[in-house]
Amino acid sequence: MKLNRGALSAGAALLLAVGFRAMDVSAPTGLFSVRERVYQGVRWVCADELARHLKGSVGKDSVSSYPALLLGGRRILVSTASPMVSLDGQIVKMAHVPREAEGCLWLPEEFLTNVLPKALGGPVRILGEEAKPMVQVVPPVKSVAGSGQAVTVDTAVSADFVRITLAGEGVTGAEVTRSGREVLVRLRSGAFSAPAHELGRGIVERVAPDREGKVLRVDLGDRFKKLDILKLRNPERLVLAVKGESQQVPAPPPSGNAGPGLPPEPAASAPESPGTSFAKEMPVKTPALDVVVLDPGHGGGDTGAVAPGGRTEKDIALELSQRLVPLLEAQGLKVVLTRTEDSTVSLMQRTAIANFNQADLFLSIHLNASPAPGARGPEVYFMSRDATDLWASELASKENLEGQGTDTGSGLHLVLWEMAQTAFLVESAFLAETIQQNLNSILGTASRSVRQAPFAVLEGARMPAVLVEVAFLTHGDDLRKVNDPSFQEQVARGLAEAVAAFKERYENPAAPADVP
Known part of the structure; x- marks a missing residue:
């Protein structure tokens, strides 16, 4: 997970060039007038x-470093990276991202309404249809949109489901037709930028x-x-959800497990690269x-934090996963x-x-980061349509963006939500709580608790699944620990013990459990 909030955005810079107007507001506390700026x-x-005016205050959140307002006795945490706020832990979405500029946090009009x-x-x-000018308004510089928008194609394959996600500006306006065993997607603008799959x-x-794309x-x-067709926004995507049975995927060449000194053995997987031979049999569910399935986060050009x-998140996540095998x-x-x-x-x-x-358990391993220097310790997440808090929501958004994942907002219904974690929330919560307790003990962070967030990497898992942020790479003590091989072994043992406890509960559901 990477966070970068230090630079002043172009929009914030342009906002500074705009003059003031007056805005009259009617609220339960009475009428008042505030200065406003109009931009775009x-x-x-x-x-x-x-x-x-509302006899409140503005400060900073100690964990996320986001601005925090206290208004009417309610705490409002404001994201300056996404169009959302957290009101006493409840996420409220807006149309525009708040901006920090000129020593002030600028809030869009929908914050008021x-x-x-x-x-x-x-x-x-x-009040009033038009704002009343106080000084001359400087018109903002117009942005020039690029032409020939590239549309990406991503595929995900399982035994009875294939998802094809097309992402790019204007893609939801594409024409989709089906004739027999052929589906055609015709773009009105832009071009597909993917090879054949x-x-x-x-x-x-x-x-x-x-050939023309x-x-x-x-x-x-x-x-x-x-075939189901879904149109999703923010970012704009067209999803072809194709159902069937007994999909046979191209078989990868034999590759070894990641455990040191282990003999290689074939691994059944759904590879992304083309192949000519096919898996003879689907793995049998017992x-x-x-x-x-262990999922070392990020990889390749995506370094993570x-x-x-x-030192990169992708490398440490792979090292921890290899020790766990x-x-x-x-x-x-x-x-x-x-x-x-890599x-x-x-x-x-x-x-x-x-x-x-046919995995029984999915464990995604990550390392955390925060602009707040005091943020440290493990955080364990399981899938939820709604985030526990703004930090959880922002973390999920960052992880999803870096991995080119899907947005997990209102579009997660119909076919996509059928693949989500609804049926496994209780099991996932148990596993997450067990891991959290084990890692809290190892890192000495008793205050950390399990959270929920809409992580794209957990979205389609048809089994209990959790995402583990082991420690903060932005905290000196956490970083020193995760670079120590003996500490990595401790973390791996803590994760393995949590899986063992989950396995006992899974196979003996009547057995007493220490964790609710």
């Missing part, structure tokens, strides 16, 4: 001035753009059953917990890794690997 048709007010009523317990209205046999065989052809297999001195295998478990080297694996493909291997 949006009205902005300074949080300090708003707080003075959407957030303030919840904080003050009554309606808030901006050979997906195997059964549900979907091939996905390929034409204007039409994407999807070749359906003889075991195709149903009643026991016997298959665990970078610590002072250059032999400990899990000693429990009689088969372990599959989503990557065994390679790029998309977020959707990671859970596709777990689904294809």
